Amino acid sequence: MGHTWDSYYYHYVKHHPVESNGPDDLSSTVRYQRDEVFHFLHYVGRFLLFVWIELPLYFARRNKMSLAIRAFMSELVSFASVYYMTKVNPRATTFVLMIPFALLRMGLMVGNWGQHALVDEIEPDSDFRSSITLVDVPSNRFCFNDGYHTAHHLNPRRHSRDQPVHFLQSKEAYRQVRALVFYNIDYLTMTIKLLQKDYMYLASCLVPMGDSLGMTQEEIAAMLRTKTGRFTEDDIQKKFSGTTAATSKRPISTFPTAAQSLRDFTERISGVIWVGPRRVNADISSRKTD
Numbered sequence: 489m490g491h492t493w494d495s496y497y498y499h500y501v502k503h504h505p506v507e508s509n510g511p512d513d514l515s516s517t518v519r520y521q522r523d524e525v526f527h528f529l530h531y532v533g534r535f536l537l538f539v540w541i542e543l544p545l546y547f548a549r550r551n552k553m554s555l556a557i558r559a560f561m562s563e564l565v566s567f568a569s570v571y572y573m574t575k576v577n578p579r580a581t582t583f584v585l586m587i588p589f590a591l592l593r594m595g596l597m598v599g600n601w602g603q604h605a606l607v608d609e610i611e612p613d614s615d616f617r618s619s620i621t622l623v624d625v626p627s628n629r630f631c632f633n634d635g636y637h638t639a640h641h642l643n644p645r646r647h648s649r650d651q652p653v654h655f656l657q658s659k660e661a662y663r664q665v666r667a668l669v670f671y672n673i674d675y676l677t678m679t680i681k682l683l684q685k686d687y688m689y690l691a692s693c694l695v696p697m698g699d700s701l702g703m704t705q706e707e708i709a710a711m712l713r714t715k716t717g718r719f720t721e722d723d724i725q726k727k728f729s730g731t732t733a734a735t736s737k738r739p740i741s742t743f744p745t746a747a748q749s750l751r752d753f754t755e756r757i758s759g760v761i762w763v764g765p766r767r768v769n770a771d772i773s774s775r776k777t778d
Contacts, residue, residue: 490592492566498559499543505644509604509618511724515597518612518724522605522716523682528654532597536590540567602675603637605682606668606715612727615641616667620678622696623653624671628652634675640668662697668715669695688713 499514507513515535520527540563547556566603570589573581608617615638622628622635634640636651639658646654662669670678673693681689687709692702694708704712719727 490588492589493562494558495562495566498547498555498562499539501556501644503543503546505641508613508615508641509607511719511728512546512614513724514539514546515600515604517601517604518607518719520738521718522601522607523685523713525683527718528601528679531601535595535597564661598679599634599675601677602682605679606712607719608666609714612719614665616662616665621662621669622666622671622673622675622678623652623669625674626675632765638662657695664698666698666700668712669697671695682716731777 504513504515507516509516509518511518517531520531522528541560544556544560544563547553547559551564570581570585573585603619606620611617619637619641621638625635628635632648633651634648636655637655639646643654654770670690670693673681673690678690683686688705690712691705691708694712696703700708700711
């Protein structure tokens with residue numbers, strides 16, 4: 489409930505773990521000051537208003553036209569279905585489809601902010617140091633071990649029940665690369681405490697490992713504060729040199745209008761859709777399997 493058709497697959501399997509919170513990630517946090525309320529509201533609002541067209545455009549820029557078309561049609565058909573249902577029974581549609589949709593997407597962004605708010609300032613392109621892990625928290629039992637987010641990025645196809653096993657088997661690697669592991673805190677609380685700038689509370693939840701073993705709580709709080717700084721375009725050029733955004737100098741926060749986005753997407757896919765099924769099949773088969 490709340491998801492549009494296959495949107496979780498397109499975004500959280502085919503897109504987000506691939507870009508791993510880098511500058512080309514549509515849910516990236518690196519261009520935001522991650523303990524500022526205004527930046528957080530900007531982040532959530534942008535996702536709610538633009539992801540339906542930005543995700544197909546992302547796949548089109550990657551020459552993954554099959555995924556672009558499927559993601560676009562998934563959103564289009566879902567929204568059209570909801571609109572039709574409002575004509576049939578507006579009250580039921582509001583409470584069964586529209587409100588869960590809005591709550592879920594907002595909830596996902598609140599959670600993603602907490603998952604990727606603490607990004608290493610030296611090595612932000614590391615899966616270990618651009619996300620966090622939560623252990624010994626009730627939400628892991630009810631949310632498919634979502635707290636093992638670093639493990640999810642390392643292997644997005646790993647089954648949720650295997651995430652704790654991976655963590656236990658790899659804890660030495662987590663220690664060596666100075667990954668951040670917290671206990672007794674969920675992502676919602678993580679986001680709230682970050683926006684409150686309550687770094688002492690966050691420090692009290694950090695699992696001491698590696699360099700943090702000899703640090704005081706005040707020193708840990710100061711260290712965590714350095715992980716929430718906004719990356720400028722110059723920073724991105726230096727630290728994310730392999731990404732499209734780093735080479736194009738185009739800020740991801742520059743929004744296209746809805747009309748511009750639709751026109752851009754239509755121009756990219758028109759040569760595939762309207763020339764007939766033989767061209768479609770040839771185009772898809774010539775590319776790397778999705």
